[in-house]
Amino acid sequence: MTTPFAQRRRALRKQLDEAGLGALVVTQPASWYYLTGFTGEAGALVVSAQGTMLVTDGRFTEQARREAPGVRVILQVRGLSTSLGEFLKGAPRRRGKVGFPAGHLTVAQFRAMKRAAGPRVRWAPADGYVERLRGRKDAQELAVMRRAAALADNVMAKALTILKPGVRELEVAAEIEYQMRLQGASGPAFETIVAFGERSAFPHARPTDKRLKKNELVVLDMGAILAHYCSDITRTVVVGKASPKIRGWHKAVQEARTAAVAAVRAGATCGEVDAAARQVLAGYRLDQYFTHSTGHGLGIEVHEDPRVAKGQKQKLEPGNVVTIEPGVYVPGVGGIRIEDDVAVHSGETEVLTRSPRDIIEI
Numbered sequence: 001m002t003t004p005f006a007q008r009r010r011a012l013r014k015q016l017d018e019a020g021l022g023a024l025v026v027t028q029p030a031s032w033y034y035l036t037g038f039t040g041e042a043g044a045l046v047v048s049a050q051g052t053m054l055v056t057d058g059r060f061t062e063q064a065r066r067e068a069p070g071v072r073v074i075l076q077v078r079g080l081s082t083s084l085g086e087f088l089k090g091a092p093r094r095r096g097k098v099g100f101p102a103g104h105l106t107v108a109q110f111r112a113m114k115r116a117a118g119p120r121v122r123w124a125p126a127d128g129y130v131e132r133l134r135g136r137k138d139a140q141e142l143a144v145m146r147r148a149a150a151l152a153d154n155v156m157a158k159a160l161t162i163l164k165p166g167v168r169e170l171e172v173a174a175e176i177e178y179q180m181r182l183q184g185a186s187g188p189a190f191e192t193i194v195a196f197g198e199r200s201a202f203p204h205a206r207p208t209d210k211r212l213k214k215n216e217l218v219v220l221d222m223g224a225i226l227a228h229y230c231s232d233i234t235r236t237v238v239v240g241k242a243s244p245k246i247r248g249w250h251k252a253v254q255e256a257r258t259a260a261v262a263a264v265r266a267g268a269t270c271g272e273v274d275a276a277a278r279q280v281l282a283g284y285r286l287d288q289y290f291t292h293s294t295g296h297g298l299g300i301e302v303h304e305d306p307r308v309a310k311g312q313k314q315k316l317e318p319g320n321v322v323t324i325e326p327g328v329y330v331p332g333v334g335g336i337r338i339e340d341d342v343a344v345h346s347g348e349t350e351v352l353t354r355s356p357r358d359i360i361e362i
Contacts, residue, residue: 004140005037006070008133009052015129016047022096023048024126025084025113027104030300031130033228036068043076044084050092055083081109085116099126128305135297135305136319141229142343145298145321148185148231149341149352151224155179156235156355159222163239163362165214169194169207172220180224189223189230189302200236200334203292203327215240217334223302230302232323233353234339237360249328249336250359252284256326257338257357260294260308264322264342264349270312277326278310286328295323298341320344321352 012035016024026032026045033039035047036054040063043056054064057076064073076083088098098117100110102125114123137145158179162172173192180188195205197216205219212218216239223232236253238246256277263276274294281287293309298321306314308322316322325339341352 003037003069004138005035005068009035009047011133012047012129013049015133016096016099017049019099019126019129020096021099021124021126023088023091024099024129025101026130027101028130031134034130034134034300036064036071038064038068038071039228040064040067042080044080045071046084046087046091048091053087053091055080055087079112081105081112082116085113085118085121088113088117088121097122097124099124099129101127103127131305134299136317137299137321137343138319141299142319142321144227144229145231145341145343146352148224148226148229149233149354151180151183151185151226152222152231152233153353153355154183155222155224156220156233159220160237160360160362163212163218163237165212165239167212168209169196169199169212170209173207176220176222180222183224185224185226186228187225189225189232193219193221193234195219195335198332198334200336201329201331203329203335203337212239215243217246217336219335219337221337221339228300230298230300231341231353232298232302232325232339233341233355234325234327234337235355235357235360236336236338237362239362242359242361246334246336247359248284249286249330252281252286253326253328253336253338254357254359256280256290257324257340260324260326261340261342261349261351264316264324264344266316266318266344266346268316270306270308270314270316270322271310273308273316273322273324274310274312277324281326281328289328289330290326291329292327295325295339295342297322316344318344318346 040060295308297304327337
């Protein structure tokens, strides 16, 4: 039976053949997992018409043989870049150049690989081939991502129960990550964001020992890794009574989120989705306080292609999963963000995260 990993390698080889590349070097852990199932921390792949070779060190060779059937495992003898080059030098001659990930190699790494390979190997920068495949999730991947989103919803509900005056940001973050693992996650997809009061105006605030006060805003941004796939969700609540101003800001962000989700469809550009959110906030004269992009791709990594940002021309495709996360951040007062995970299908849009989005007062 053909595995999903083998099917993905076949699809990649077709892309390489169409581009006139004889082989592709893959150095990103998320991409080598996507293509082989190997979960080790060190190594690199060479994918070609002759097969797929995984170069790794002695810590991971046995693990690689078990996790990546159908892939030839080669022991790294010297530095990884040198070992890759030496393998390519001695491999059967291939038609076309060897593609290398220019965006994921340092100049020193590429020079070492090129030097070891010798003058007969021709090179070409080749970024984005695996990333484009990863962006289009298949039915099995989407099923896992639905479960990851449901897990995040459950953890969000649990987190709300511990928000009381006097609790520290670090305590809430620790409980969130504990609950993730308790419910089956392998860990957080990123450092959990818990921000109280004025600190909620920092979009990527790291938890501190700040204690929660009554009538403060709380931003909770969390994501879990389940079966190698990520979720990402943000909700904003008020512990106490929300002022009319805060209610107005929350209403604006909620409407911006709704407009952006409505704009998510196959064929729409990422810039159009971003513009839908910004237009709503501009109507409330709050667009100046929206300081980041509307969203990003989601999958094996928490930040993947496509980027849902101003002016982006890339079109959404069926199988894409993106976050939609407009926000308003007012220095000295606080911030509000509402974030959901959204899957693109050929004829519809599916919102994976389902936690309540109306303003919550605790």
